[in-house]
Amino acid sequence: MNWLLVIVGGMIGAPLRHRTDAALRKRYGTGFPWGILAVNVAGSLILGVLTGAVVAGAASSHVQLFLGTGLCGALTTYSTFSYETLRLAENGSRCHAAANALGSVAAGLGAAFAGMAAAEALWG
Secondary structure (H helix, E strand, O other): OHHHHHHHHHHHHHHHHHHHHHHHHHHHOOOOOHHHHHHHHHHHHHHHHHHHHHHHOOOOHHHHHHHHHHHHHHHOOHHHHHHHHHHHHHOOOHHHHHHHHHHHHHHHHHHHHHHHHHHHHHHO
């Protein structure tokens, strides 16, 4: 049963990542990886809320497998984040590469902490 939860979550997360990235590339162009930044920050927020909910006893291990491992595992992408950062640097956009690297880490951590704070306010 656990593997099914992870698979179904991944089946939702992967296309959601692709569609979000494609939509933001279409809207803002390919000069900066807004789509990958968006899905990574959204995934961090979801994982923060989920972690807080699990700690508070408001979410089960099944929810954690479905949302955390499945959906967020497929939604977020460290490899594409790394690739896009290197692509920016290699194309001479070193400031954009640095902004992507630092901004992604800062925004992801901020979103995770905000999600945990929201969970604490809801279930703490």
